[in-house]
Amino acid sequence: MSGVLYGVGLGPGDPELMTLKAHRLISSARVVAYPAPDTGESFARSIATDVISKDAREIPMVVPMRVDRFPAKQIYDEAAKTIAAELETGEDVVVLCEGDPFFYGSFMYLFERLSERFTCEVIPGVTSLTACASRLQRPLTSRNDVMTIIPGPLPDEAIRAHIDSAQALAIMKVGRHLPRLKALLQDMNLLDRAGYVERASLPSQKVLRLEDVADDAAPYFSMILIYKGDEAWTLPPSSSF
Template sequence: MYGVGIGPGDPELVTLKALRILRSVPVLAWPAPEEGPSLAREIVAEHLPGTQREIPIRMPLLPARFPADDVYDKAAIEIGAALDAGEDVAVICEGDPFFYGSFMYLYGRLAEDYTVEVIPGVSSLTACAAALGSPLSAKNDVLTVIPGPLDADTMKQRLIDADAVAIIKVGGHFDKIRTLIDDLGLTANARYIERATMGEQRIMAIGDVGEDNAPYFSMILVHKRDEVWK
């Protein structure tokens, strides 16, 4: 079984190894919302042979049940049954499987009983820095990655302590984050990007992002130091 990182959105940012595995396995599993298409599947759709059995892993939008144990339990049983029948399975994962990815919940359920190989992918972290033309971190900078849902007090302290920061999964937490950045006098150091490497990629000053308007796939980079690479 494989957990395959497929990169941040641009189908060309899939690795050769991911491609080989996606094309060779008889069963493909992919995450999706409760209804509608799977972004992960769309990223790799052009590369698929069209002959595979597919296992959708559909996640209801119920923040109170995080992680949604029964969805992962059910998916692990279905994947395990395929593996027991001798059919290898690739689970595709946006970005990288082990960088804040939900794949780890399947990994936790399956890795003790089956051989699971994780194929690293291009993460949104470096894809956003590339799209912004802004090196993430240099020399002895400490890089801090902060999930957007983190509580405001903890996030504030992390921002105070940091050299370079990537705030990921900004989404509905944008207003809280913008206020913290403003209060700390870091607005001029912050860069906002959404849907990096996808067709709808947008880059904006954080002052120009509308309230409640940031999608899940958005990130804010904050650099405190000068551009040391110049």
């Protein structure tokens, strides 16, 4: 019999935000795979470092962290072959994924390559979206409000259209687009409703009103949250976070 492929959500970074099921599967895993940059440590592995068995075989999937495009298809093709070889021996493989595997998670690329051949189980995790809302101390959405998630790299015209049709929204993948996004929200008279969170749940986290963010770029793990629905939800001063 083939092994089972587990896509395990780790949550946003704080190891205590891993689910009990994630903890159990990782701690008992004999084969663990995870995305890793070509320089520096794997964020996914760092979250689970105290849980991974010292006897576990590790499969780092090296994904270059670049602004320009890289051959991601080739990288996941090769990783899928390596993982499939383990599964074919009957060994289970636990794949670590920051946040939730199916919410902008890297595991989805392995799932689409392997799920037709092997049994797959997806373990949901606390998403960056809910983690950022908890740190901002403002609800995400309510009642019949429409919640929209917007990738920051989209052009201004597309972002503006999505914002116009939503009552609550999150802008992800902010990074180098921070100045442009702030200017767009200022033009739409929404800057004072926007909260900013980076590295939510980590010791280095930063929580501010967006208008108080002085940096000209943001890390990859950052998010802008805006509420423009009917509830009387406002943002406290940056100093209160």
